[in-house]
Amino acid sequence: MLSIPQGLGSQRRFLWAGIPLACSLALGACWNNRSSAEPPSPTQGVQAEVAAPAQNPFPPIPTPPPPLPSPSGTPGLPPWWPREQSPQWQDSLYALVLSGFLQGLAAQGGALSQQGILLWTAEGELLAEHLLDRPLPVGALEQLALSLMALEKWGYEYRFQTRFYTTGHRSGQRLTGDLVVVGGGDPYFREANVAELARHLHNLGIRQIDGEVKVVPPFRLLGQPDSLASARRLAELLQDPQGPYPVAIGGSGSTLRELTEEIHCLASYTSLRLGSLLQILNGSNDRAMVEALLAELGGRTALLEYLQQRLVAQPVAHLDPKLAPAQSEIRLGPGGQELYLSPRALAHLWEHLLEATDGDPTRILPRAGIGHSTLGLRTLPSGTTAQVGSAPDRLMMVGQLPDGTHLILLNHGPDLAILRQQQDRFLQEVLAVGEPLRH
Structure with a gap:
């Protein structure tokens, strides 16, 4: 704190004590003048930009944004304030x-x-x-x-099984019966898997299926809404002439509730593990x-x-x-x-x-x-x-x-x-x- 010399007269001591107050008022006037000054005219713009740092080295205090309204209507609480939360939060x-x-x-x-x-x-x-x-x-x-x-x-390591059977027998390059698909619920059986099936049938020497594609649910070809639509789409993909291994199919597609006794396994597909x-x-x-x-x-x-x-x-x-x-x-x-x-x-x-x-x-x-x-x-x-x-x-x-x-x-x-x-x-x-x- 500033001390006042005791050897001065009363009037001089009064003037000495007023120095801090005068300085404070002067600084306050400079601050207020800067914030309330009129904007410079276009001809004074360049001079004002150069002179401003020397006149006032203190940057202006940014005005905070107005508080958002509280959804609960509680005065004094910002809108993000959690209910029943500790004050320290x-x-x-x-x-x-x-x-x-x-x-x-x-x-x-x-x-x-x-x-x-x-x-x-x-x-x-x-x-x-x-x-x-x-x-x-x-x-x-x-x-x-x-x-x-x-x-x-x-479980993480579980794998879905999809199996393919026939109700007939092979005669040359022909399969006399139906192609039966027994689904296991694989959620990622795709068109690429159908291409693998077609290649496997070709490796078995099968180029034609006299019957149709029949599906025992749950089986869903990815992108199809149900087992019946999946059976029909599977038949379309197998006999696609643009595919590398086309297989001609006599019928379309349908679903079965259960397997017949006279079936023979042609192939099986094991999915990736569930985690993958x-x-x-x-x-x-x-x-x-x-x-x-x-x-x-x-x-x-x-x-x-x-x-x-x-x-x-x-x-x-x-x-x-x-x-x-x-x-x-x-x-x-x-x-x-x-x-x-x-x-x-x-x-x-x-x-x-x-x-x-x-x-x-x-x-x-x-x-x-x-x-x-x-x-x-x-x-x-x-x-x-x-x-x-x-x-x-x-x-x-x-x-x-x-x-x-x-x-x-x-x-x-x-x-x-x-x-x-x-x-x-x-x-x-x-x-x-x-x-x-x-x-």
């Missing part, structure tokens, strides 16, 4: 990054009531959330539910493959019942208690064709998948920066493992960052290209926040 760096992300979404026309967001640690600690318990459409993320259900039903099939499924978002696997698992109603039992009745024990989902957070949307899940229901789904893959989600999911997959168009942190999906006005993602932070993004926005950039930037910022905390 307000000071979290993750909360600040999430707040900026939500403001960016709102600025681009995204509805805050349609933004489901969740971040949590590998230990189950909640880091940040928005609309934690609101069920939202998950689109292609339903493939994670299919993956978990399939792994728990069959799920890698293909989740890395490509192949809807035909999704429908084939879904049909083999009993349809969407069976999937819904499975999830309500698995995620609600058997929650993951190490997760924050606030992350326990209710049964109402797992449902089908209008028409019963789209799955709706809340962020915390997806969190339990993700944790169960980690357990089913022995803690290595890359066994069934793509990783950013490696290979060709749905993550190829993203600028995610290298090493991020995730499943993504899209709809006309939303993008969805579930996965984990390289530092082990788990994430769920169910975001709404009118421009998917901008929304994709916002998501990727948000995850880069989340990773940057966690870096100093880990050290």
